[in-house]
Amino acid sequence: MKRPSSLLREAWLLSRDRAAIFWLALALALSVFSVASGVEEVRYQRGELAKLIELDEADRNAELARQSDWGGAAYYAFHLTYDPPSDLSFAALGQRESAAWKHRIRMLSLEGQIHEADAPNPELALAGRIDFSFVAAYLAPLLVIFLLYDLRSGERAAGRMELLTATAGRAESPWRMRAAMRIGALAGCVLLPLGIGGSVMGAPVAGLLLMSMAVVLHVLVWWALVALADRLSVASTTQLSILVGGWLLLAVLVPATGRILVERAIPVPSGAEILLAQREAVNAAWDLPKEQTMIPFIERHPEWAEHSQIDAGFDWKWYYAFQQVGDQSAEDISAAYTRGRLKRDEAARLSAWLSPPAFLERYLQSLAGTDVRSVIAYEQSVRDFHAELRSFYYARLFPGQDFRIAEAAGLPEYSPAR
Amino acid sequence: MKTVLEARDLSVERSGKRVLDGVSFSVTEGEVFALLGGNGAGKSTTLLTFLGFLPPVSGLVQVNGKAPAEDIAAARRAIAYLPEAATLYGHLTARENLRYFLSLARMRPQAEPIEAALDQVSLQPDARGRQLSSYSKGMRQKVAIALALLREAPILLLDEPTSGLDPVAIDEFHGLIRLLAGAGRSVLMVTHDVYGACQVAGRIGLLRHGQMVGSFTAPAGGRIETEAVHAAFAGRVPA
Ligand SMILES: Nc1ncnc2c1ncn2[C@@H]1O[C@H](COP(=O)(O)OP(=O)(O)OP(=O)(O)O)[C@@H](O)[C@H]1O
Ligand SMILES: [Mg+2]
Numbered sequence: 240m241k242r243p244s245s246l247l248r249e250a251w252l253l254s255r256d257r258a259a260i261f262w263l264a265l266a267l268a269l270s271v272f273s274v275a276s277g278v279e280e281v282r283y284q285r286g287e288l289a290k291l292i293e294l295d296e297a298d299r300n301a302e303l304a305r306q307s308d309w310g311g312a313a314y315y316a317f318h319l320t321y322d323p324p325s326d327l328s329f330a331a332l333g334q335r336e337s338a339a340w341k342h343r344i345r346m347l348s349l350e351g352q353i354h355e356a357d358a359p360n361p362e363l364a365l366a367g368r369i370d371f372s373f374v375a376a377y378l379a380p381l382l383v384i385f386l387l388y389d390l391r392s393g394e395r396a397a398g399r400m401e402l403l404t405a406t407a408g409r410a411e412s413p414w415r416m417r418a419a420m421r422i423g424a425l426a427g428c429v430l431l432p433l434g435i436g437g438s439v440m441g442a443p444v445a446g447l448l449l450m451s452m453a454v455v456l457h458v459l460v461w462w463a464l465v466a467l468a469d470r471l472s473v474a475s476t477t478q479l480s481i482l483v484g485g486w487l488l489l490a491v492l493v494p495a496t497g498r499i500l501v502e503r504a505i506p507v508p509s510g511a512e513i514l515l516a517q518r519e520a521v522n523a524a525w526d527l528p529k530e531q532t533m534i535p536f537i538e539r540h541p542e543w544a545e546h547s548q549i550d551a552g553f554d555w556k557w558y559y560a561f562q563q564v565g566d567q568s569a570e571d572i573s574a575a576y577t578r579g580r581l582k583r584d585e586a587a588r589l590s591a592w593l594s595p596p597a598f599l600e601r602y603l604q605s606l607a608g609t610d611v612r613s614v615i616a617y618e619q620s621v622r623d624f625h626a627e628l629r630s631f632y633y634a635r636l637f638p639g640q641d642f643r644i645a646e647a648a649g650l651p652e653y654s655p656a657r
Numbered sequence: 658m659k660t661v662l663e664a665r666d667l668s669v670e671r672s673g674k675r676v677l678d679g680v681s682f683s684v685t686e687g688e689v690f691a692l693l694g695g696n697g698a699g700k701s702t703t704l705l706t707f708l709g710f711l712p713p714v715s716g717l718v719q720v721n722g723k724a725p726a727e728d729i730a731a732a733r734r735a736i737a738y739l740p741e742a743a744t745l746y747g748h749l750t751a752r753e754n755l756r757y758f759l760s761l762a763r764m765r766p767q768a769e770p771i772e773a774a775l776d777q778v779s780l781q782p783d784a785r786g787r788q789l790s791s792y793s794k795g796m797r798q799k800v801a802i803a804l805a806l807l808r809e810a811p812i813l814l815l816d817e818p819t820s821g822l823d824p825v826a827i828d829e830f831h832g833l834i835r836l837l838a839g840a841g842r843s844v845l846m847v848t849h850d851v852y853g854a855c856q857v858a859g860r861i862g863l864l865r866h867g868q869m870v871g872s873f874t875a876p877a878g879g880r881i882e883t884e885a886v887h888a889a890f891a892g893r894v895p896a
Contacts, residue, residue, distance in 0.1 A: 248760045255748060398744045405708050405738045406762045406808075408730040413761060 249416045259421060262385045266378075267428040273374040274436035277329035280336075280368070281440065284324050288341060295319040303647045309635040310555025312642060313346035313628075320344055320624055320653045322617035325608040326442040330433060330450060331372035331600070333609030342621060346632055348565035349625045350517045350573050353618060354510035371433055372607075375454045376600040377490050379429055383461040384482045386421045388468070389475040390414065396475055422462050426455050446606055453606075457599045490596040497590035497597070505586060507579030508572050517569035524561035529554070535567060536560040546637035556636050563629065577615055584611040620656055627651040658685035661735075661812055661843045662707060666716035669699075669706050676702050678867040679716065686811075689834055689844040691854035693890055694864035700847040701741050703864070704814045707845070708738060720812070734762075737808035741816035741847070743801035747790035751780060751800045754789060758804050774803040777833060779826065794821040802830065806837075813837070815846040819853055831857040851890050855883040863889055 253259055295318070302315040321341040328335060344352045391414060394400045407413055430451050437447040464485060468478050524532050529549045537544050549557045591597040604610040631651055635642075662684040669677035677699045684690040692700050705711050706718050709725030709732055718724060725732040745754040755774070756766035775785055778799040789797055798821045805813055819827045827850075834844055834857050848854050854861050861881055863871035871889050873881045 248757065252757060255753070257748070398740065398742055399746075401705065401708065401710060402738060402740045402743065402758075403761070404710075405733050405736070406758050408733040408762075 245413070245416050246420070249413060249420045253417070253420050253424065259386055259424075262382050263421075263424050263428050266382045266425055267432070269369075269374045269378055270371065270429045270432040273369050273371045274329065274432040276368060277332060277370045278436050278439060280332055280370075281324045281329040284335070284340065288321050288323055291319050291321070291341065291343075299650075303644060306642055306644075308555070308642045309632055309640065310558065312647060313555070313559065313632045313636070315345075316647075316650070317343040317345050318624070318628065318650075318653055320621045321655055322613070322620075323655050326440050327437070327446045327450070327607040328609050329436055329440050329442075329607075330370065331603040331607040331609055332368055332370045333372070333604035333607060334611060334614045335609050336368055338614040340617065344621065344625060346559060346562065346628055348517050348521055348562045348569075349622060350513050350566050350569040351521075353621060354514045371436070372600050372603040375429060375457065375603065376596040379425070379454070379458060380461045380486055380490060380596060381483075382425055383422070383458055384465060384479070384486060386425060387418055387462065387465040388479045388482055390417055390421070391469050392473070392475040392478050395472075418462065418466075422458055426458055429454060429458075449606055450603055453599055453602050457595055460595050489594050493590075493594040494597040497587065497593070501583050501586040501590065505579055505582045507583060508576050510576070513569050513573050513576060516572050517565040520568035521561060521565040524564065529557045532557060532561045532564055535564050539563070539567065540633065543633060543637040546639070559629075559632065559636065577618070580611055580615060616656065620653075624651065624653045658687070660685050660719075661721055662690075662845055663719040663722075664703065664706075664716070665718075667703075667706065667713050667718050668715045669702055669711050670714050671702065671711065675714075676867050677706070677713075680864070680867070680869045681716075682862050682869060682872065684812075684843050684845050686843055687838050687841045688860065689838045689846065689858045691858035691861045692845065692847045692864055693849070693851065693854055693861055693886070694847075695849075698864040699867040700864055701816055702867075704738070704816055704845070704847060707814060708733060708736060735810055736812045736814055737805040737810035739801055739805045739813070739815040739818055742820070743798065745789055745797065745800055745804070748788055750788055751775060751785045751792075751803075754800060755804055755807060759807055762808060764808070770807060771803075774807045775800070777806060778803045779829060795823060795826060798822055799826065802833075806833070811842055813842060813844045813846070815844065817847055817849065819848065819850060827853060851887045852883055855881045855886055861886055 299316045299318065302317075303312055306312040306315065319341065320343075324335060324340070339353075342352060389396075391400070394403060403413060433450065433454075434447060436442075437444075465482060468481050468485070471478065471481070473481070533547050533549065537547050547556070547560075587597075588601060591601050601610065605612075628651055631649070635646075660683045664683070665681050667677055667680045668675060680699070680703065682690070692703060694700050702711065706713060707720055707725065709729045712726065720732040721735055723732070746757070749757065752768075752771060752775075755771050759766040759771075772785075775782075780796060780799045780803070784792065784796060789800065792800070798818070802815075802818060805815065805818075819830055822830060831853060834846070838844055838859075846854075846858070858881065859875050861873040862869055863873075863886075873886055873889075875881045
């Protein structure tokens with residue numbers, strides 16, 4: 240008979256430790272819950288998008304069929320733009336909870352259309368959904384602490400330290416194996432649901448592996464912190480207080496303070512301000528002489544200068560020109576909004592070096608494409624598409640072409656970046 | 658006779674305080690040496706020093722002719738240690754505790770010797786499958802003694818092994834110790850029990866405030882006089 244390996248021996252001891260089993264079961268339950276809720280949210284978003292995509296073209300074609308001129312077509316034809324969730328986003332919903340990921344836009348002023356869309360789940364965004372990135376970044380460290388804090392100090396308090404060490408000799412001290420066993424079991428409990436969720440969602444293996452590696456590294460960092468606290472050789476309860484204090488500092492205080500400082504240091508206009516600037520310009524246009532509206536438009540589009548005479552009554556050319564001028568007057572503030580968010584994001588990225596949980600959360604969101612950069616990239620793709628729409632319609636409105644339904648089939652189509 | 662444990666002019670400090678001060682004695686193969694002394698005399702400290710937990714500030718400590726620090730694994734392998742107020746795992750049964758610690762000592766824990774050892778310390782068979790948290794103090798001590806026996810180490814360091822045992826169990830234990838010594842094992846035991854020490858030990862060392870203040874050796878074939886030791890222990894006679 241072979242001597243049971245230290246691995247089996249410690250695994251057996253762990254299996255008899257009710258407190259450890261409780262924390263591991265809790266880790267598993269939290270991970271399962273968070274992955275399931277992420278999968279459900281992504282399925283919901285995909286379902287919504289599938290419905291909208293299916294209706295998009297039919298709705299537009301029905302409207303176009305009723306039109307007799309290009310101005311009306313541009314007014315009534317909506318186009319769906321959207322940012323589909325990535326296959327990894329179930330693990331880190333990130334900005335998808337608070338930023339709009341779908342719009343129905345038309346030829347009117349764009350900035351208003353981008354920014355009037357409500358947050359998709361305002362009440363959830365407030366509460367903060369418990370997704371996998373939250374569990375891995377903020378809760379797993381607590382579980383590391385509860386699983387490891389009294390590994391040595393508990394034995395010391397029970398008066399077993401010398402017996403254990405003397406029995407094991409030096410060659411085979413049980414501590415590292417015990418800690419490794421618990422850390423391994425914890426990582427398994429946290430990562431198993433991620434793997435299952437990933438295969439359910441058809442997520443790329445490389446992405447899942449990167450996420451898993453990041454989570455394992457994060458857990459190892461907390462193991463190192465616990466080991467450091469153990470060097471103090473204080474009572475178990477004191478050690479627990481120190482470690483929970485450390486968690487509060489790194490997982491709560493540092494990120495919250497960082498957020499406040501970043502927001503103070505980098506002012507960012509709100510979406511509502513952009514909306515207001517653009518609306519004011521549009522509303523003012525009705526009271527201005529039409530020629531006056533055409534001046535800033537022609538500055539931007541000299542190619543239509545010779546077609547810019549406006550009829551006395553209602554003229555679609557003038558109507559769309561002032562829509563564009565509305566965007567032009569919101570341009571600076573909108574650019575400031577984008578720049579500000581990017582600057583804040585960059586500052587948050589740097590400050591995350593001080594908080595392993597915040598760092599992991601950001602890394603998972605960047606892998607999942609649910610970070611601030613992805614939101615801004617999506618907004619840019621909507622602007623690019625809207626610009627294509629304008630080119631298409633201007634080329635027909637300004638030369639005064641007749642509406643032909645067959646030609647409307649050549650309207651630009653939105654295709655998401657991913 | 659081969660010397661297995663030796664302390665020569667040994668001094669040890671704990672938290673900056675000198676707790677062993679120039680202690681010398683040795684234990685030979687097959688010998689039972691009892692270390693007597695009052696609370697805080699330095700008895701447990703002596704055992705911990707042999708196990709390599711506390712480095713001597715001066716003097717010499719040896720296990721099988723080598724300083725423990727020289728080859729700590731070898732020293733600890735040669736020793737079965739019964740700590741003072743031994744606490745095994747309360748949430749494990751007697752059998753599970755023994756299996757765990759034997760495996761920790763890189764031994765193959767097998768049912769038969771485990772039951773035999775538990776028989777030797779006369780732990781009731783119906784208690785052996787129960788968690789230690791439901792044991793009395795003496796029952797827990799018996800399991801810890803069984804562990805020391807099962808280690809099959811040539812040297813036993815026992816810190817107050819009879820504490821908590823009832824008189825019958827103490828008598829049985831002393832019989833066991835004599836048996837082990839007869840089979841060539843060396844025993845260094847710490848105790849407050851003058852009578853018990855005289856019954857079982859071939860030599861007795863008296864420790865006071867970290868100094869060896871007296872020693873008694875049994876005459877060939879006989880026992881150490883309890884009266885003399887008792888008087889010395891109580892401080893009535895300068896030893
Ligand atoms: N962990 C420790 N840290 C610092 N000093 C200690 C420690 N343990 C014991 N001491 C001190 O060392 C001295 C010897 O203690 P030791 O435990 O060796 O006594 P003992 O002879 O075993 O006493 P007892 O009969 O009460 O078990 C005492 O003065 C004690 O205060
Ligand atoms: Mg003692």
